[in-house]
Amino acid sequence: MRKLLGDFIDRYFHDEESIILVFLLTVALVVFLLFGSMLTPLIAALIIAYLMQGLVTLLLKYGLTERLAFVAVYVLFFGIFITLLGFLLPQVWNQLRRMTDELPNLLSQGQELLLNLPEIYPSLFSEEQVREFMDGLGGEVGGFGQALLEYSLASLPSVVAWIVFLVLVPILVFFILKDKHELLQWAGNLLPRNRPLMSAIWREMDQQIANYIRGKFVEIIIVGSTAYLVFIVLGLNYALLLSVITGLSVIVPYIGAAVVNIPIAAIAYVQWGLGGEFWTVIIAYNILQMLDGNVLVPIIFSEAVNLHPVAIIFAVLFFGGIWGLAGVFFAIPLATFIQAIINAWPSRVQSKPISE
Numbered sequence: 001m002r003k004l005l006g007d008f009i010d011r012y013f014h015d016e017e018s019i020i021l022v023f024l025l026t027v028a029l030v031v032f033l034l035f036g037s038m039l040t041p042l043i044a045a046l047i048i049a050y051l052m053q054g055l056v057t058l059l060l061k062y063g064l065t066e067r068l069a070f071v072a073v074y075v076l077f078f079g080i081f082i083t084l085l086g087f088l089l090p091q092v093w094n095q096l097r098r099m100t101d102e103l104p105n106l107l108s109q110g111q112e113l114l115l116n117l118p119e120i121y122p123s124l125f126s127e128e129q130v131r132e133f134m135d136g137l138g139g140e141v142g143g144f145g146q147a148l149l150e151y152s153l154a155s156l157p158s159v160v161a162w163i164v165f166l167v168l169v170p171i172l173v174f175f176i177l178k179d180k181h182e183l184l185q186w187a188g189n190l191l192p193r194n195r196p197l198m199s200a201i202w203r204e205m206d207q208q209i210a211n212y213i214r215g216k217f218v219e220i221i222i223v224g225s226t227a228y229l230v231f232i233v234l235g236l237n238y239a240l241l242l243s244v245i246t247g248l249s250v251i252v253p254y255i256g257a258a259v260v261n262i263p264i265a266a267i268a269y270v271q272w273g274l275g276g277e278f279w280t281v282i283i284a285y286n287i288l289q290m291l292d293g294n295v296l297v298p299i300i301f302s303e304a305v306n307l308h309p310v311a312i313i314f315a316v317l318f319f320g321g322i323w324g325l326a327g328v329f330f331a332i333p334l335a336t337f338i339q340a341i342i343n344a345w346p347s348r349v350q351s352k353p354i355s356e
Helices: 002-012 016-035 040-061 066-101 103-120 127-154 158-178 180-189 196-234 239-249 255-272 276-301 309-329 331-344
Strands: none
Touching: 016 196, 040 066, 040 158, 040 196, 066 103, 066 158, 066 239, 103 255, 158 180, 196 239, 196 276, 196 331, 239 255, 255 276, 309 331
16 A cells, blocks of 8 residues: 555656645635635636736737727726626616516416316326425425525625625726736746746646636627527517526536526416417527537637536536535636646656567
């Protein structure tokens, strides 16, 4: 056992940089777990600045000075930020409140559909089974409503935290974009001067994750906007709310598209019943998701993130189970980071001469 452990250490930890990298990753993980909620504005600002840096680089290629490119990109970011804060979010919130008010109607419509199941499929469902399911569902809905009320009351103090978050993020994005060279130099001074392993990991991460995050942002905008136009043309209620949910569903590959079917189908059923309009909405939504997965994603991402679908689903389930919604959002970048470390990690393989 001691020899096996010694061979493992000699193979993967034979240079000091690998040991330093393991130490830095451990420290970063501990800091994130202990102070992650406190550092949320900084993490969000770093991600946004990373997104905006691609636009700065693009403008520099067209001959703009670095200062002018920074000003143009930050004005664009601030305009989008104010638009989201002042127009989109209030509209989505109003539609969410209206939909919550109509939740009893949705439940009654669902009960009618369930009660008809024994008549439509007598060999599969009995009235007793349906009654038991409805009683259990009613208890779950009641418990959910009580939990939602308790959460809303308990989350009142977090309003101040959200205000601080919304004020700090634009300020942090400004200084990160403005002083990126100084910040990178300061961070580089904390690392070893000779760092080929860290440089290799950074190059792969910068190439893959930059393309992924920026591509995912473009995908959210295209899918959300297209879904809004489709829902408006079809006359579906809460079109803006459902289009925002549809756009955000692409963050979670494979799973998000299937889950969003449920609220869209529920609202379409309450509005039209099981008529032609209902099936038109469901078919249109699934066609949109198929076009996204088979046409848009290959065009935007190409081979930016070379992960197997099983690895993606596992990453979403694993990191989502650990960190909730934030883990779901960062699952693929984290999986890409782990893959970059594995690909770049030095390995000392002792080759034995082949006897003739």
